[in-house]
Amino acid sequence: MRIAFMGTPDFAVPTLNALHEAGHEIAMVYSQPPRRAGRGKKLTPTPVDSRAQELGLEVRTPVSLKSADEHAYFESLDLDVAVVAAYGLILPQAILDAPRLGCLNVHASLLPRWRGAAPVQRAILAGDEETGVTIMQMEAGLDTGPMLAMAATPIADRTAGELTDELAVRGAALMAEVLAAPDDFPREKQPDHGATYASKIDKAEARLDFSAPADAVERQVRAFNPVPGAFFEHEGERYRVHAAKQVDRGGAPGTVLDDRLTTACGSGAIRPTLIQRAGKPIMALDDFLRGNAIPAGTQL
Template identity: 50%
Template structure:
């Protein structure tokens, strides 16, 4: 099948690789412009661009798809389908109508739950036991189009945004190949009106640990915001990142260290206790609690967040 692929991060690159391996003719790849990355802030291609170039595909990086020039790129291909995965640009109605069989989106949730920018993080943060992939026929709304197929993925108690991302990327790659192979037979099912939630983009400020919140919510946020933006607090006035934590029963003053042992640093919260099990001091490495405590003395009675 002759198609256009639009995507940017690793999640999208996994799908593009599967589509190519399935033998489809990817006539054009659209991706975000190169961005500064690394300590040297060197302009770096997106994972999708890097993969596309390694496969000898045509790559374009328009700043918007609303201009006549960008829309001509799409129209001139004469593609049957456009596949979109975490592209980062809005597709206007004119572009959605250009491929003969429309535009398909690989969305990382079981719609209509978690429409929007951060479905992986919000699913973990909210304590969902299951999420998944939805292959959707795109329309002008925000993840509102008809569903072609859904593919559930369980969320484990230790899953972070990173591990769940990888599981969903693998599921999404399989799902889009299956959808393209069976495109005519798949039903277009309208999303139910009930159960709609929106996954707002995660802001950096959300990573600051508010010790007055319940321990179970803080533990989920630590996992949801790992690897980005990461959860952080202050220890003796210095930044401390928390990469893994677990909620415990018990009571303690919010932000006050209740006890310290080889398993972690146990801190009081607004409801319950939070054990910090993987931590990182400023300029240091991520360390399990036992190794962290060997170089950073922490004692009961110390207060975090100040």
């Protein structure tokens, strides 16, 4: 098939690889423009942009797809299909309509559950037992289009980063299956019931809420790993918690209960197992406590 691929972050790279390995003609790769990053604030291409260049593919990085010129250029590509994975720009109707088979999206949830920007994090925060990936026909609504294929996976005790990595690989394989035999995957309308909205993560949400039950606090830790990183503050300094476990203890929420940084929640308690002081490396709790004791009775 003659394809345009549209994606930006690491999540999208496995799908680009799968399309290339399957021998599809990738007429153009679209990604968001390079952004300044690192200490030197050097312009850095997105992961998809970098991978496309490695594969010798042409890359286009418009700031927007709203202009008539962009619509005309996209139509001139004479595409069978556009494949989209976490691109990050809204596709106008003229873009959606241009390819012969329309635009297909790799979405990291079991639609209609968690439409929107942060489906993996929201699934963890809500305590869902499973998540997954859906191949969806795109339309003007936000993740409302017909579904072609779906694969589920248990959440268990995994972090957002771990789940996102798995779903990226599974989504790539599923998209490859769909494109290999599109007639074998009829479009199925999404049900009207069960739809939820996965709003973009606000960094303020990553502050640990010790007034919540311990299981909810532990889910915060997993949902915000690796970014933006769940945290608490002590004496004006921020500490990121990268992993934690629940402990059967009780006390006033936010109170450190012992010399192991066990901290009381609304019910139960949590104890960090991987922690990071600002500007320092991630450390196991024992290593951290040797030089950073936070005494029992401290209010976080």
